Amino acid sequence: MDRILIVHPQPDSVEFALEAARECGIPAQGCLDSEAAMRLVRGGGSFSVLAIDPDCLEGYQNDWDRCLEVHAPGLSALLLCQPEALARGTELVKGGLAWGLFDLSEPRATLAQQLEEAARENQLRLRAGWESDPSAPMLHTQALEALYQLSLGLFECVTLQAMAELATASLQILLPERGVSVDLWDPRSPVERFRAQAGPDLGAELVRVPLDTSAGVAGELVVDVRSNETGRLGPRDIRTLYLVAAPLASATQNELHRRERERAQQGTLLAMAKVAEMRDNETGQHLQRVSQYAELIARGLREDGHYVDQITDAFIKDVVRCAPLHDLGKVAIPDAVLLKRGRLTPEEWALMKTHPEWGARLLREMVEENADLAFVSMGQEIAHFHHERWDGQGYPVGLQGEAIPLSARIVALADIYDALTTPRPYKLSWSVEAVREHLGNLSGNHLDPKIVASFLKRADAAVEIQRRLMDREPKRLPTHVDGAHPSSNGKAA
Ligand SMILES: [Fe+2]
Ligand SMILES: [Fe+2]
Numbered sequence: 374m375d376r377i378l379i380v381h382p383q384p385d386s387v388e389f390a391l392e393a394a395r396e397c398g399i400p401a402q403g404c405l406d407s408e409a410a411m412r413l414v415r416g417g418g419s420f421s422v423l424a425i426d427p428d429c430l431e432g433y434q435n436d437w438d439r440c441l442e443v444h445a446p447g448l449s450a451l452l453l454c455q456p457e458a459l460a461r462g463t464e465l466v467k468g469g470l471a472w473g474l475f476d477l478s479e480p481r482a483t484l485a486q487q488l489e490e491a492a493r494e495n496q497l498r499l500r501a502g503w504e505s506d507p508s509a510p511m512l513h514t515q516a517l518e519a520l521y522q523l524s525l526g527l528f529e530c531v532t533l534q535a536m537a538e539l540a541t542a543s544l545q546i547l548l549p550e551r552g553v554s555v556d557l558w559d560p561r562s563p564v565e566r567f568r569a570q571a572g573p574d575l576g577a578e579l580v581r582v583p584l585d586t587s588a589g590v591a592g593e594l595v596v597d598v599r600s601n602e603t604g605r606l607g608p609r610d611i612r613t614l615y616l617v618a619a620p621l622a623s624a625t626q627n628e629l630h631r632r633e634r635e636r637a638q639q640g641t642l643l644a645m646a647k648v649a650e651m652r653d654n655e656t657g658q659h660l661q662r663v664s665q666y667a668e669l670i671a672r673g674l675r676e677d678g679h680y681v682d683q684i685t686d687a688f689i690k691d692v693v694r695c696a697p698l699h700d701l702g703k704v705a706i707p708d709a710v711l712l713k714r715g716r717l718t719p720e721e722w723a724l725m726k727t728h729p730e731w732g733a734r735l736l737r738e739m740v741e742e743n744a745d746l747a748f749v750s751m752g753q754e755i756a757h758f759h760h761e762r763w764d765g766q767g768y769p770v771g772l773q774g775e776a777i778p779l780s781a782r783i784v785a786l787a788d789i790y791d792a793l794t795t796p797r798p799y800k801l802s803w804s805v806e807a808v809r810e811h812l813g814n815l816s817g818n819h820l821d822p823k824i825v826a827s828f829l830k831r832a833d834a835a836v837e838i839q840r841r842l843m844d845r846e847p848k849r850l851p852t853h854v855d856g857a858h859p860s861s862n863g864k865a866a
Pocket of ligand 2 (some may be wrong): 659663697700788
């Protein structure tokens with residue numbers, strides 16, 4: 374948190390001072406002029422020592438005063454003087470402008486010592502300010518409590534939005550009466566922002582503390598410098614901001630990594646599912662549609678008050694991610710069977726009916742080998758049981774009713790619906806009315822009646838999904854022929 378800012382017009386001197394800072398183990402940044410240096414301070418660099426060439430102060434005296442008062446109160450300034458500027462530097466120190474000076478012709482170890490001393494001086498000054506504040510011990514307890522709650526709460530947040538809201542709430546406790554806001558984003562796609570704001574509207578004079586992560590700046594804390602009730606931000610307030618920024622930055626980084634991993638996993642799973650699908654590729658966007666129908670069904674069931682103890686937000690997220698895996702096991706079915714035109718022989722059909730077990734086996738191995746893929750256990754259920762029937766007449770196990778996992782019952786309907794409403798080379802698609810009637814007939818024997826009822830209530834939304842995710846190259850066969858029935862070649866859906 375404590376850093377040294379070095380400002381000198383000569384790169385050699387900047388490098389010399391950076392090396393001295395490294396020797397005393399304090400992080401440092403170097404600049405060649407005051408404007409660049411003040412930009413760093415305003416950007417929330419959290420500096421405790423400013424080591425600056427007296428010439429760089431020329432013409433910037435007021436700007437520096439203003440900048441330090443707002444952004445780095447209590448900072449120790451050390452003048453870096455060439456021998457010929459020593460007399461002037463001494464005057465400036467006497468005038469109270471700087472805390473001390475260093476003769477650049479002296480050894481680097483001396484500068485390292487002085488920088489260390491300057492940093493210590495900054496700490497003492499801050500502590501003195503703290504102790505002279507009669508409300509400090511009380512505030513100290515509250516601040517500790519708020520920071521403790523923040524670090525605990527950040528662990529539990531599962532979205533960047535929730536983290537932004539939690540950090541904003543903590544800032545409100547720590548810096549009452551002030552306008553505060555927290556913005557979080559992914560440095561790789563900064564367009565999508567997660568924002569929370571509290572307190573009075575933000576004015577024109579703001580302190581911004583960037584949240585540094587290994588991927589770049591991933592957000593910022595913004596606090597209004599002025600407040601009618603409590604006046605300007607003081608040194609303690611600035612420190613407090615950094616105390617909030619540190620855990621928030623690491624929590625943001627963790628969350629970004631988690632999202633990244635999740636995207637990579639999802640991409641891999643979808644690629645695997647596509648490989649399976651491509652072998653008998655009859656419908657380009659079948660997997661995406663099944664996934665969205667499954668989401669529609671899960672949300673609909675919950676809205677209608679069915680299976681509410683099972684359908685959590687996490688369940689919905691997993692069903693969306695895992696639905697495309699339903700036919701993964703088809704990778705194990707020989708081309709001669711999978712791609713056969715015409716009816717399958719009983720032996721071929723028996724082979725085809727092993728695809729659920731193959732899918733479950735493949736996914737089980739993935740889950741066993743990678744703890745991060747725990748959510749794929751739902752994919753395993755879906756792959757294994759999507760051809761089970763409500764009446765127990767399905768395959769591969771013959772499970773009945775609610776013994777069939779809910780995820781698999783949901784995907785069973787989604788898969789059938791998509792097969793009925795999508796034209797394939799060997800059949801036409803069905804009209805909306807014919808599909809409704811057919812699903813009604815499957816209710817209670819093939820499909821879970823509650824799922825069918827919930828889905829039919831939302832048939833318009835399903836039609837909209839189908840329209841949106843229509844295959845880019847529609848088959849040449851007509852898409853809607855009333856009363857048409859598919860002449861299936863006997864393959865599994
Ligand atoms: Fe299947
Ligand atoms: Fe399918």
